[in-house]
Amino acid sequence: MSNNEEKFKKIISHAKEYGFVFQSSEIYDGLSAVYDYGQNGVEMKNNIKEYWWKSMVQYHENIVGVDSAIFMHPTIWKASGHVDAFSDPMIDNKDSKKRYRADVLVEDFIAKIEGKIQKEITKARKRFGESFDENQFKTTNPRVLANVNKIEDIKNRLYPAMDSDNLEDIKLLIEELGIACPISGSKNWTDVRQFNLMFSTQMGSLSEDANQIFLRPETAQGIFVNYLNIQKSGRMKIPFGIAQIGKAFRNEIVARQFIFRMKEFEQMEMQFFVRPGEELKWFEYWKNERIKWHLSLGIPEEKYRFHDHEKLAHYANAASDIEFDFPMGFKELEGIHSRTDFDLAAHQKFSGKKIQYFDPELNQSYVPFVVETSIGLDRTFLALFSHSYNEEVLEDGSMRVVMKLPPIIAPYKVAVLPLVKKDNLPEKAREIMDSLKYNYMCQYDEKDAIGRRYRRQDAIGTPYCITIDHQTLEDNTVTIRERDSMKQERIAIGKISGIIAERIND
């Protein structure tokens, strides 16, 4: 087992042991690829959300937020392309145990026939030399014609079957064509099954007239369908953005790797609406802004890299990922996509509502182009959590596990600790605790030796420990101990709040 795998396992068990992340429904043996955030995890997650929201919405005058419902009109997913792109007919070969997309299997078969046609053409060109007329050959040669017709026949079966979800006919087609598994070479296929990557449920309490609706697979559509509402009610001028934090759901075929890939996950997205033709300029702008955001959390630059997409999704004309060096290697953390006018134009078409912006500078109306920044909240959590996990050997040879979380992200900012549990120190500590707790998440702990208590706070990433000792009772000073350096200094009680505020916002 590699060091990284070892470390990843330690991080996962640390997350559980210290109340950050639990497996869903654990007492019922768990639910695969679903996780719950515990008492420390939820604080940390909320802090990440707040940090993102402020940087996007509060610090940008031209970005506003929205909180759209998870349930949306089913036609939205037709317009967005998800109904088609997210549901694939799959078929398994029983001998090789390999799974294929049934339509791809048929299309590969078509490609094979096309290969045969090309061979005929190449042969004929050699034979006829200069005088070869490819078009004439294609329309007259009986072997080519037969193959062309065959392709036509297959397409005329496949596409209607695909459109009507006629899975039986796709299976029949595969059998009739005698398509064999490239691995096993056998034609021993299972039935064609629909793998829908979107979760669905019914809306309407009576099942007979219930409508199937989907749990959103991305939050972006909730922004697009509110574009008109927000642009008009907020008197927004292009360029402007709409931000949203929310849950999304994907029925992934396999979903392992802890909270990196979950069936229920949370996204922090911002859709930025721009003038057509300027989208790539803004694409670059947001790539730069977003990487700056990541670096502002204090994680070294070499942990991040950009990955530009070669193969673009159906809606994009440029796409780049910010990847993070997770314990399992560099993986996507955030995507910045130039989504063109695909989504708004699609909604304009499907809804029949005019989704346009009148640009007074150009004196014309247009469907805005969109640049999207979409970051996985759970992935950000994992990035910060895994990077912060440190096992240190101290000078005296002892070990400590310390979560070097950015202070602003840490679940607790301060721990208040009476040095001993007597001599009125707990009472004094409570007093200090009460004065701090309205401003910061604070934890009070009087159990066990002071060193052990420091270690407990290190394990959950609390950046500062305030210790009340006998001197406190005499001169109203305490010691403040910093998590990473373990250094202490003595400060006046009245200055605690200000010093913490200053350092946390660093």
Add this chain to the structure above:
RNA sequence: GCGGAAAUAGCUCAUUUGGUAGAGCGACAGCCUUCCAAGCUGUAGGUGGCGGGUUCGAGACCCGUUUUCCGCUCCA
């Protein structure tokens, strides 16, 4: 979804070939008071993942199932 491995206390793990479960750490209560884990005393916590089978008897053997890990597969 397929193949392989695993599942015993909160955690890490024991329990020699089948004879009704133990330790360390942790937690809690108390003692001790000492600014960086491992001082003392005591307490709690397990129908051995779950279901079935073989057996006089199963944590151990067999089957199923769930979850996790590894590999493959898939991934807008």
